[in-house]
Amino acid sequence: MSSGKGGPGLPQERKVVTEIPGPRSREIQERRLKAVPPGVGSVLPVYTVAAGGGVVVDVDGNSLIDFGSGIAVTNVGNAHPEVVRRVQDQVAAFTHTCFMVTPYEAYVEVAERLNHLTPGDHEKRTILVNSGAEAVENAVKIARYATRRPAVVVFDHGYHGRTLLTMTLTAKNMPYKEGFGPYAPEVYRMPMAYPFRSELDGPATAAQAIDQITKQIGAHNVAAVVVEPILGEGGFIEPSPGFLPAIAEFAKANGILFVADEIQTGFGRTGRLFACEHEGIVPDLITTAKGIAGGLPLAAVTGRADLMDSVHGGGLGGTYGGNPIACEAALAVLDALDAEKIVERARQIGDIMLPRLRRMAEKHPEIGDVRGRGAMIAIELVKPGTTEPDPARTAELAKACHAQGLLVLTAGTYGNVLRFLPPLVIPEHLLNEGLDLLENAFGG
Incomplete structure (x- = not known):
C-alpha cells in the first residue's frame, strides 16, 4: 500500500x-x-x-x-511543492485569527493579485470567502446593494451551487433541488444558446432572452445577470458565438451587472486565464474558486471598485473567509500558473x-x-x-x-x-x- x-x-x-x-x-x-x-x-x-x-x-x-x-x-x-511549502510554513506560524479581527498580509496579497489578473483594467476590489456557492451569494448581495434592484437573471442548464440562493439559481432539479423548496425569490431563468440542442444562433437566443427579461421582469428591476461563460455541471456547454456579448451589451445599456461565474472555468482551465476572455467579456463582478488554491477551501468575488465599495462596513465577510493557510496556497498556485x-x-x-x-x-x-x-x-x-x-x-x-x-x-x-x-x-x-x-x- x-x-x-x-x-x-x-x-x-x-x-x-x-x-x-x-x-x-x-x-x-x-x-x-x-x-x-x-x-x-x-x-x-x-x-x-x-x-x-x-x-x-x-x-x-x-x-x-x-x-x-x-x-x-x-x-x-x-x-504542488510550493503549495505544500507555503502551507506548512503558515501552519507553523498560525492557522487562524479571522481577517475581520486581526488581519494578515496574505489576504491582501491574494486580493491584489486577483484585482490585477481578472479581466479589465479598471480599478477593482476583492473579497475572499470559503466556497464557490458563497462567492456567488456574495456577488448577488453586492449587485443588489449597489443597484438597489431585486431581480437576478440566470440561464437554462446553469449550475451555481447548493445553498438556498445558489440552488435556486441552479437549473437542474435532481439531485440539487428536489424536495428542498421553497426557493429564494426574485430569480428568473432565461434560455441558453446550447449549440447541440438549439436551432437558434447566439444572437437570436440572446434576443429571445432579452425580450423575456424586458416583458416579464422589466430591465430596470434587474440587479444582475449571472452566467457561466462555459456551463459546467450543465454539460460543458459553450454558448453559441455572440450570445454572451449580446447579453453583456444589453446589461451594460440597462444598468444591469454582468456576473461571470468562473468557479469551474477559472485559472487556466479553458486555455485562457478566465473563460470570459475567449469572447472579450469584461464582467462587472467575477466569482472564482476551485482551482484558486490547489485544493484548499478558498473563493473570491472580484469586481469594480465602485460596486465593491458601495456596501457598508461589516456587510461582507465571514469567520473563515480568506483563511491564511488557503491564502498562502493560492499565492503558490498563482505563481505556478505563470512560472510553469x-x-x-x-x-x-x-x-x-x-x-x-x-x-x-x-x-x-x-x-x-x-x-x-x-x-x-x-x-x-x-x-x-x-x-x-x-x-x-x-x-x-x-x-x-x-x-x-x-x-x-x-x-x-x-x-x-x-x-x-x-x-x-x-x-x-x-x-x-x-x-x-x-x-x-x-x-x-
Missing part, C-alpha cells in the same frame, strides 16, 4: 492490482454508510491515500488516471484530446457532440441517429472507465455527458493512455 505521499514524486503510471473498488475501499465504504448520510454521494468509492501529477492512488494500491481533478480544483496538481505555463498546457491538452475524441465520434454514433476548450472537454451521449439523451449509456461508459483505472465524471442536465477535467500538469503519456481506455470502454 502507498505511504500516502503524493505530489510530483508519485509514480506516474496506471496500476490496477485489485478490482475497483478494492477490498480495503469496500471495507471503508461499509463504515461510511453507517457514519455519513447517503445524500453525500461519491463518483467512485475508492478511498485515496495519495495523488499528484495525473494519478490518484487508493488504499488498495491501485493507481488511477485522473480525468477529474477533484472537479477542476487541482489544476497545478494535488500536492499552466494556461499553455491547458491548450496543449485540448489539442491532444479534441482530435482523438472527434475520431471516436466518427466510429461511435452514440457520441452526438464533442465540445470544449482547453482542458475542459466533454462528449454528449445520445441514441444513435437522434439527439435523444442516453444517460444509461453514459453511466455504463463511466463504469467501464472506472473498472480499467480511469477516473471520469458525468454531467449534463440530462445526465448524458462525460466530462474530462485532467490536471493541467498531467503527463502526456497518461493523457493518451486515458483516451485509449475510453476508446476501450466504447468497444475499441
